[in-house]
Amino acid sequence: MGWKRGGRQTDGETRSIDRNALGIGIATGAYALSFGAISVASGLTILQTQTLSLFMFTGASQFAFVGVIGAGGGAVIAIVTAMLLGARNSLYALSLGPVLSQKRSAIPITALLTIDESTAMALRYDQSKKASRRAFFATGISVYVFWNIGTLFGSLGASALSDPGILGLDAAIPAGFLALLWPRLTGGSRSENRKMWALAITSAAVAVVLIPFLRPGLPVLFSALVAVAASLLWGKTSRPIEGE
Amino acid sequence: MWASILIASFGTYVEKLVGYLLPHHMLERESIRRMTGLLPVSMLAALVAVQTFAVDQTLAIDARLFGLGVAVVALLLRAPFLVVIIVAATSTAFVRWLGWLP
Known part of the structure; x- marks a missing residue:
C-alpha cells in the first residue's frame, strides 16, 4: 500500500487501519471481477468498462448503468438510474467534510474516493481527525486500485467467452444487486431491518408489475417513488446512511 | 455509448x-x-x-430465479460477495445445462 509508517499516530492504530483498508480493497476487487464481466456481457467495450471504474467509481451506480444498457433501456434512463443511486455519495461527502477538513486543492481527489467503504471507515475511526483521514484515504486508495484491477481482469475474461449466458452471467447480475442490497436489509436494528425489508419487497413488487407497461429501465426509476413515499410516511424516524 | x-x-x-x-x-x-x-x-x-x-417487456420465470435463490442461501451463510455471485452464476448455468429450466 506504500503508506509511510510513523507520524504522530500510534504504530498499532495505523497498522490496524491499513490492514483493514487492504482487506476491504481485496474484497471489493474480487467483486469488481464480476462487474467487468457483466459490463462486457451487457455490450460495453473493455475501455468503456474501465472508464466507468476509473471515473464513476461507485459500484451500485456502475452495475445499474450497465444493467439498464444491457436490458435495452437506453442512455437517458441509464444515466438517471446511476445518478439516483449515487445521490447518497453527496450525503457521505457532507458528513465527511468537517472530519477530513482539508485544503481546497485536495477536494477533487477526495471527492473521487468518496464511496460506501471509505466513508464507513472514516466514521469508524473517529477517535481523531488524523485517524479518520488515514482510514478514509487508505481505504479509498486501496479500493480504487483493486476495483480497477478487478474490473480489467473481469472484462478481459468475459470478452474471451463467446456466449456469457452459458456461464449464467445473466443470473450474476441480480445476485450482484442482491449482494449490494443485503447489508442494508440486515445491518440495522431489528425494527429498522423490518422496515427495510418492507420497503425492498414493495419496491420490487412495483417494478415487476410495471415491467409489461414501461420500456426497460423505467420500472426501476418508478420504484424510486416508493422510497420517496416511505420517507414521507416514516417521518422523523432516522436511520443510518452507511451501507456496506 | x-x-x-x-x-x-x-x-x-x-x-x-x-x-x-x-x-x-x-x-x-x-x-x-x-x-x-x-x-x-x-x-x-x-x-x-x-x-x-x-x-425485454415480458415476465418470465427461468433459471435466473434458481440462481437468485442460491444467492440468498449463500448470503444467509455469510459468504463473501464474489462467492455469492459465482455460485449464483454456476448454479444457473447448471440447471440450464440439465435442461430443467430455460
Missing part, C-alpha cells in the same frame, strides 16, 4: 463533489437525508426483481 458513459461518470462525480462544496444547509434537511438513505434500498430491490424476471 461513449457520450452516456462520460455524462453518467461526470454526473456521479459531481454528486460527490457537491457535498464538499455546497453550503451545508442545502443537504442537511432531514427529509432529504432520509430520502437519500432509502433510495438505494428501493432501487437495488427493484433491480434484483427486474433482472430476475424481465425478458
Whole structure:
C-alpha cells in the first residue's frame, strides 16, 4: 500500500487501519471481477468498462448503468438510474467534510474516493481527525486500485467467452444487486431491518408489475417513488446512511 | 455509448463533489437525508426483481430465479460477495445445462 509508517499516530492504530483498508480493497476487487464481466456481457467495450471504474467509481451506480444498457433501456434512463443511486455519495461527502477538513486543492481527489467503504471507515475511526483521514484515504486508495484491477481482469475474461449466458452471467447480475442490497436489509436494528425489508419487497413488487407497461429501465426509476413515499410516511424516524 | 458513459461518470462525480462544496444547509434537511438513505434500498430491490424476471417487456420465470435463490442461501451463510455471485452464476448455468429450466 506504500503508506509511510510513523507520524504522530500510534504504530498499532495505523497498522490496524491499513490492514483493514487492504482487506476491504481485496474484497471489493474480487467483486469488481464480476462487474467487468457483466459490463462486457451487457455490450460495453473493455475501455468503456474501465472508464466507468476509473471515473464513476461507485459500484451500485456502475452495475445499474450497465444493467439498464444491457436490458435495452437506453442512455437517458441509464444515466438517471446511476445518478439516483449515487445521490447518497453527496450525503457521505457532507458528513465527511468537517472530519477530513482539508485544503481546497485536495477536494477533487477526495471527492473521487468518496464511496460506501471509505466513508464507513472514516466514521469508524473517529477517535481523531488524523485517524479518520488515514482510514478514509487508505481505504479509498486501496479500493480504487483493486476495483480497477478487478474490473480489467473481469472484462478481459468475459470478452474471451463467446456466449456469457452459458456461464449464467445473466443470473450474476441480480445476485450482484442482491449482494449490494443485503447489508442494508440486515445491518440495522431489528425494527429498522423490518422496515427495510418492507420497503425492498414493495419496491420490487412495483417494478415487476410495471415491467409489461414501461420500456426497460423505467420500472426501476418508478420504484424510486416508493422510497420517496416511505420517507414521507416514516417521518422523523432516522436511520443510518452507511451501507456496506 | 461513449457520450452516456462520460455524462453518467461526470454526473456521479459531481454528486460527490457537491457535498464538499455546497453550503451545508442545502443537504442537511432531514427529509432529504432520509430520502437519500432509502433510495438505494428501493432501487437495488427493484433491480434484483427486474433482472430476475424481465425478458425485454415480458415476465418470465427461468433459471435466473434458481440462481437468485442460491444467492440468498449463500448470503444467509455469510459468504463473501464474489462467492455469492459465482455460485449464483454456476448454479444457473447448471440447471440450464440439465435442461430443467430455460
